[in-house]
Amino acid sequence: MTDERFARTPEPPFYAVIFSSIRTPGDRGYDAMAQRMTDLAAAQPGYLGVESVRSEGFGITVSYWTDPAAIRAWKEHAEHLLVQERGRADWYAHYELRVARVERAYSGPEATGG
């Protein structure tokens, strides 16, 4: 498995932030911000990886973290706070954010799980 669109996460437990969203029309600086946030997140303590897809305005981004403290620190990162504010004002028609503790993980088809 070498496709870089997959996050390479360790054995559970670890944490996932599931961010589902619908974009407003137009770019409005979104793509540049998204790339910057991807790079910035990857530099944070406790970051494990990210998987992200968007199609026809609807997107799911799952970022993976070692623990809740790492997620909280990223949530409160100064530059990220500004982006969150801009997101609510300009970029997202709606979003759902769910923080979850990953308890089990499988991959395939090389492995059949277990």
Added chain:
Amino acid sequence: MTDERFARTPEPPFYAVIFSSIRTPGDRGYDAMAQRMTDLAAAQPGYLGVESVRSEGFGITVSYWTDPAAIRAWKEHAEHLLVQERGRADWYAHYELRVARVERAYSGPEATGG
């Protein structure tokens, strides 16, 4: 929030199955199977909803469930078992499946979280 691409989940705790995958080329009956599995999953006890996106072969599907027993029952559903086997053989070049307990949930931009 009325967009049906969002799952309408209750207050946590509940469970999420995060399924990230890369498809093999060609349909090979995939789209019909995916629709059937979506309908079948929705009829299972403990099902809460699903969110799914695919673009350029890479997809993320997150299904939501009341508890681990509901996920296990769906995993072991006879028709779903056949589809899982077919998926490993024919449909997926690679997948990652993570089972997680959702501990916190926010939505926006109507709410600012908390």
